[in-house]
Amino acid sequence: MFVYLVAIIASCFVLKILLKTSLVQIIKNWWRILVDGCYVYQFYRVPQFNHNMQENQLYRKVCTYLNSLPCIEDSDFTNLFSGDKSNEISLELDLNQIVSDKFLNARIFWINEKDEFTGLKSLVMKIRKNDKRRVLQPYLQYIHSVFDEIEQRKKEVRLFVNVDNEPWRNGRWRSVSFTHPATFDTIVMDTDLKNKVKSDLELFMKSKQYYHRLGKIWKRSYLLYGPSGTGKSTFIAGIANLLNYNVYDVDLSKVTDDSDLKMLLLQTTSKSLIVIEDLDSYLRNKSTAPAPSMSGILNFMDGIISCCGEERIMIFTVNNKDQIDPTVLRPGRIDVHIHFPLCDFNSFKSLANSHLGLKDHKLFTQVEEIFQTGAALSPAEIGEIMISNRSSPTRALKTVISALHINTESRAATRHARRLSESGSVRAVEETGDSGIFCRENVREFKKLYGLLRIRSSRKDASFEFDTSDKDNSRHDNY
Numbered sequence: 001m002f003v004y005l006v007a008i009i010a011s012c013f014v015l016k017i018l019l020k021t022s023l024v025q026i027i028k029n030w031w032r033i034l035v036d037g038c039y040v041y042q043f044y045r046v047p048q049f050n051h052n053m054q055e056n057q058l059y060r061k062v063c064t065y066l067n068s069l070p071c072i073e074d075s076d077f078t079n080l081f082s083g084d085k086s087n088e089i090s091l092e093l094d095l096n097q098i099v100s101d102k103f104l105n106a107r108i109f110w111i112n113e114k115d116e117f118t119g120l121k122s123l124v125m126k127i128r129k130n131d132k133r134r135v136l137q138p139y140l141q142y143i144h145s146v147f148d149e150i151e152q153r154k155k156e157v158r159l160f161v162n163v164d165n166e167p168w169r170n171g172r173w174r175s176v177s178f179t180h181p182a183t184f185d186t187i188v189m190d191t192d193l194k195n196k197v198k199s200d201l202e203l204f205m206k207s208k209q210y211y212h213r214l215g216k217i218w219k220r221s222y223l224l225y226g227p228s229g230t231g232k233s234t235f236i237a238g239i240a241n242l243l244n245y246n247v248y249d250v251d252l253s254k255v256t257d258d259s260d261l262k263m264l265l266l267q268t269t270s271k272s273l274i275v276i277e278d279l280d281s282y283l284r285n286k287s288t289a290p291a292p293s294m295s296g297i298l299n300f301m302d303g304i305i306s307c308c309g310e311e312r313i314m315i316f317t318v319n320n321k322d323q324i325d326p327t328v329l330r331p332g333r334i335d336v337h338i339h340f341p342l343c344d345f346n347s348f349k350s351l352a353n354s355h356l357g358l359k360d361h362k363l364f365t366q367v368e369e370i371f372q373t374g375a376a377l378s379p380a381e382i383g384e385i386m387i388s389n390r391s392s393p394t395r396a397l398k399t400v401i402s403a404l405h406i407n408t409e410s411r412a413a414t415r416h417a418r419r420l421s422e423s424g425s426v427r428a429v430e431e432t433g434d435s436g437i438f439c440r441e442n443v444r445e446f447k448k449l450y451g452l453l454r455i456r457s458s459r460k461d462a463s464f465e466f467d468t469s470d471k472d473n474s475r476h477d478n479y
């Protein structure tokens with residue numbers, strides 16, 4: 001009995017030593033060498049340069065891929081570099097180090113080599129002959145896709161705008177770094193709708209083969225419609241930041257004709273958002289100046305002339321889609337319609353939460369009651385009042401209540417004015433899109449309210465920080 005006890009204690013002791021030292025690793029290595037000896041291997045070399053000393057793109061891709069593998073930390077020797085962002089450390093495989101990777105149940109080894117005489121580097125892949133046929137092609141494709149993903153993540157998003165078509169200019173697009181801080185998470189909108197749009201975008205990005213099989217161009221078009229100040233442009237910024245896509249903002253007033261419009265599309269790159277804002281106002285106010293025709297715009301929307309790579313998302317914004325020719329909006333030309341409505345009580349609460357840090361307040365009941373009477377302001381209007389009064393949430397809510405009251409009175413007055421005008425008396429009214437029609441008197445009062453508050457708050461708090469969080473309560477209209 002005593003002997004057994006001693007044996008158990010001794011085994012535990014040995015096991016502890018084995019685990020604490022590199023002995024287990026050494027045994028593992030021996031075992032691997034033994035197993036390796038039982039298989040026939042095939043080797044593939046990926047040199048850094050070709051015979052003309054041009055860089056081999058595959059070498060760069062494989063390097064990036066290998067350096068992204070978690071197992072690189074386990075190699076005996078790894079180089080540490082500071083990354084692009086502060087506090088970021090990147091790891092890079094050192095020379096003559098082996099990385100072992102697994103793909104489709106096959107083990108693949110990579111060795112980082114350098115030629116002693118020429119000094120040229122290469123990566124050598126070692127794979128079992130049995131696995132070669134089954135694994136090699138998909139594995140290399142996988143490396144390509146991982147590389148693309150990593151590059152996409154690292155990419156700086158840029159905003160392109162089209163400049164005047166002048167012969168001495170090189171290309172039609174000018175770009176700046178896109179720094180809009182809106183993200184999909186900060187955009188306040190109906191959660192279901194937000195998730196639907198998010199999954200729609202994600203599905204689109206994975207659907208290259210599907211679109212090709214159908215013989216369709218790999219593009220998806222969205223129509224964002226709703227009154228001014230409801231967050232359409234901010235939502236576009238959120239999508240760009242979500243996908244890391246460049247934004248091409250087409251200014252149709254700077255486009256001279258159909259071929260000019262085609263040229264613009266040809267000069268966009270894949271993985272981009274192509275945006276036309278306020279399409280309705282452009283179609284409505286067609287000037288006498290040279291401009292693309294309706295059919296040119298329709299062809300542009302169909303993206304027939306896309307050439308160099310696809311994966312484009314087109315986004316059009318309008319204030320009122322009812323005034324647009326249905327051909328422009330037919331399915332296929334526009335795939336998804338997203339409504340951006342004025343504030344209701346729910347969106348007001350989200351705004352109060354994001355702008356004032358209020359989850360609840362005794363004035364909320366009053367606000368809810370006014371919303372029930374049909375008062376409607378845009379998220380931009382309510383957001384602006386909250387930002388101006390952010391130092392005093394109660395004052396902010398009281399001001400919102402006053403603004404909503406003015407809005408309700410305006411609506412009533414407008415209805416009255418309409419009735420009078422229909423019965424023959426003419427009365428000056430001012431149109432403000434879907435947000436209703438404001439009597440001039442009330443508009444003035446409303447503006448006064450903003451102006452006064454701005455002056456007051458600027459006295460108290462000299463520096464304004466503009467909050468770009470978005471608010472809207474949207475309805476998914478058409479998938």
Ligand SMILES: Nc1ncnc2c1ncn2[C@@H]1O[C@H](COP(=O)(O)OP(=O)(O)OP(=O)(O)O)[C@@H](O)[C@H]1O
Nearest residue numbers: 228229230231232233234379380383469470471472
């Ligand atoms: N839902 C919102 N929540 C918070 N702020 C908002 C919201 N919508 C708009 N805003 C604010 O109002 C400003 C205007 O928003 P945005 O430009 O996105 O509106 P829009 O719908 O594109 O208006 P327009 O039709 O006039 O172009 C933004 O700077 C944003 O800060």
Ligand SMILES: [Mg+2]
Nearest residue numbers: 232233277317
């Ligand atoms: Mg806009």
